Amino acid sequence: MAFLCRSAALLLKPSGAAPAVLSTARLYSSGGQYEYILVEKRGEKNNVGFIQLNRPKALNALCDGLMKEVGQALDAFEVDGDVGAIVITGSDRAFAAGADIKEMQNRTFQECYGGNFLAHWNRVSTVKKPVIAAVNGFALGGGCELAMMCDIIYAGEKAQFGQPEILLGTIPGAGGTQRLTRAVGKSLAMEMVLTGDKINAQEAKQSAFELTLAEGNRLEKRLFHATFATDDRKEGMTAFVEKRKASFQDK
Ligand SMILES: *[C@@H]1O[C@H](CO)[C@@H](O)[C@H](O)[C@H]1NC(C)=O
Numbered sequence: 001m002a003f004l005c006r007s008a009a010l011l012l013k014p015s016g017a018a019p020a021v022l023s024t025a026r027l028y029s030s031g032g033q034y035e036y037i038l039v040e041k042r043g044e045k046n047n048v049g050f051i052q053l054n055r056p057k058a059l060n061a062l063c064d065g066l067m068k069e070v071g072q073a074l075d076a077f078e079v080d081g082d083v084g085a086i087v088i089t090g091s092d093r094a095f096a097a098g099a100d101i102k103e104m105q106n107r108t109f110q111e112c113y114g115g116n117f118l119a120h121w122n123r124v125s126t127v128k129k130p131v132i133a134a135v136n137g138f139a140l141g142g143g144c145e146l147a148m149m150c151d152i153i154y155a156g157e158k159a160q161f162g163q164p165e166i167l168l169g170t171i172p173g174a175g176g177t178q179r180l181t182r183a184v185g186k187s188l189a190m191e192m193v194l195t196g197d198k199i200n201a202q203e204a205k206q207s208a209f210e211l212t213l214a215e216g217n218r219l220e221k222r223l224f225h226a227t228f229a230t231d232d233r234k235e236g237m238t239a240f241v242e243k244r245k246a247s248f249q250d251k
Helices: 064-079 109-114 119-126 140-148 164-168 174-186 186-195 212-225 229-241
Strands: 010-012 037-042 048-053 085-089 092-098 131-135 138-140 152-155 160-162
Touching: 037 064, 048 064, 064 085, 064 119, 092 131, 092 140, 109 212, 119 140, 131 140, 138 140, 140 160, 140 174, 164 186, 164 229, 174 186, 174 212
Parallel strands: 010 152, 048 085, 085 131, 092 138, 131 152, 138 160
Antiparallel strands: 037 048
């Protein structure tokens, strides 16, 4: 299997404008109908594969259906000889505010571990063409992880990055604990993952940290699954869905 070495370089786009850098849209029809994303080929030569996350009411929360569609669109662009690079973007308000917590609320440890829950998200990081995340607004939890799976992040001035999973009694499960250390350095990454605090585009533009990504991701995924065996994870996600403050018991 050939795939590019991925490193998430956080680049700051100087203007405050929306980070969509490309024009001349043409409808991209070969992927069939998409429910959660808009897919087009853009640019003067139609050589940019453009994927816009499109669940505005849910601030582009990354439900399973959405991530499956992103995978399908990436598959199509990867084999399309016209496409040289791929852009994934959201809206001005939210790149993606997180994973879909309602879908996770009642999952058990056994289901997560047995089905290797979230493993298919990794498709974004194995595409053989450069993938650019154009981010404005919230890139939180799974949204931050999705952006970091891309090769380059262009962040607008309203971009906010964070891994607030700790506030739901769980941990990042799609590479957040591993890629964040490389993107912003170990110290800031630990602060973000342990407190759930957000950072803006300026703060994100920092140093790099190298470890074995595959091993780290494997361990992270299993620890993420393990949080589904705790009462606090269930309480954290239930409180989120019920829009109330979580009452954690440390168990
Ligand atoms: C999870 O389970 C609770 C209690 O059994 C139920 O009230 C709730 O609707 C379920 N949540 C989802 C998203 O299915």
